[in-house]
Amino acid sequence: MQVRLNGELREVPEGVTVAGLLGHLGVKAQRVAVEVNDAVVTKDRYESQRIGSGDSIEIVAFVGGG
Amino acid sequence: MADTWSIGRYTFTSRLLVGTGKYPDFPTMQRALVASGAEVVTVAVRRLDLSKTGEASLLEWIPKGMKLLPNTAACFTADEAIRTARLGRELEMGDLVKLEVIGDRRTLFPDVVGLVAAAEVLVKEGFTVLPYTNDDPVTAKRLEDVGCAAVMPLGAPIGSGLGIRNPYNLRIIMETVKIPVLVDAGVGTASDAALAMELGAVAVLMNTAIAEAKDPVLMAEAMRGGVEAGRKAHLAGRIPMKLHASASSPMTGLIGS
Numbered sequence: 030m031q032v033r034l035n036g037e038l039r040e041v042p043e044g045v046t047v048a049g050l051l052g053h054l055g056v057k058a059q060r061v062a063v064e065v066n067d068a069v070v071t072k073d074r075y076e077s078q079r080i081g082s083g084d085s086i087e088i089v090a091f092v093g094g095g
Numbered sequence: 096m097a098d099t100w101s102i103g104r105y106t107f108t109s110r111l112l113v114g115t116g117k118y119p120d121f122p123t124m125q126r127a128l129v130a131s132g133a134e135v136v137t138v139a140v141r142r143l144d145l146s147k148t149g150e151a152s153l154l155e156w157i158p159k160g161m162k163l164l165p166n167t168a169a170c171f172t173a174d175e176a177i178r179t180a181r182l183g184r185e186l187e188m189g190d191l192v193k194l195e196v197i198g199d200r201r202t203l204f205p206d207v208v209g210l211v212a213a214a215e216v217l218v219k220e221g222f223t224v225l226p227y228t229n230d231d232p233v234t235a236k237r238l239e240d241v242g243c244a245a246v247m248p249l250g251a252p253i254g255s256g257l258g259i260r261n262p263y264n265l266r267i268i269m270e271t272v273k274i275p276v277l278v279d280a281g282v283g284t285a286s287d288a289a290l291a292m293e294l295g296a297v298a299v300l301m302n303t304a305i306a307e308a309k310d311p312v313l314m315a316e317a318m319r320g321g322v323e324a325g326r327k328a329h330l331a332g333r334i335p336m337k338l339h340a341s342a343s344s345p346m347t348g349l350i351g352s
Binding site: 072 | 114115116117118124137138139140141142143145148152153154163165166168178181182183185186187253254280300301302303
């Protein structure tokens, strides 16, 4: 299924969870925060929350800033 | 007694807060952070580059024990800033946020209407909000009224190094609000940091002045000294300025008189 991931259209496995998506992308869950359709997904919901077709997902991390 | 200061439920000794942007490399940043003596460091929240997930993370280079202060830099609307603050909280697992709502790309001056609106929402969500704002006492009061834990007026535009352009407004802000006033942005060198502290700021926040100095580590040390000197001068109470001289040596008992 297709989703919008960090602004770009990407194919991801059908019915994948947030945890599954991070694993699929090779991203360490402790280092990032995830938003699905403008709402933050807290870490305790990574295993249960499923991504739907057409969802808009943001995966962010800390970078240097002032 | 130690000269400490507090924001919300946090108490600090160092009155210098520093950013983590614009350094030539992570090792230099790490040495500068240590040299600054800072207890609070700002960080930005950005999309993860999914093509570089194996690379070293900023967090590995921030010395242990330093408190992270996520910012909402480059957010141009209250909604963007609120979303970014929520993501920052999820990353940091804390409630501090340096709230920025920017109104103009060239000057990076705050959009104070959006800033107050975003602050009100985030305070209700339990955030300890530190807003980056103009040197405007009325806005500072509005930010205090909606529950901000501190107010952080600019000395000059972000990264400009122009120093403290309006010391009188900063003084008025300090008279107007009861929450801590931190000077954020515009500092160029150690005397600027000292001046901010002499005026009565509880702390100074800076990034570019250290990160883009020729020797960031030495400048971090200088800024630490400037902040400490300014704080002590503020506590000591400076003499009033006078137009004419006041002799330091006796004017009587001179030979040949």
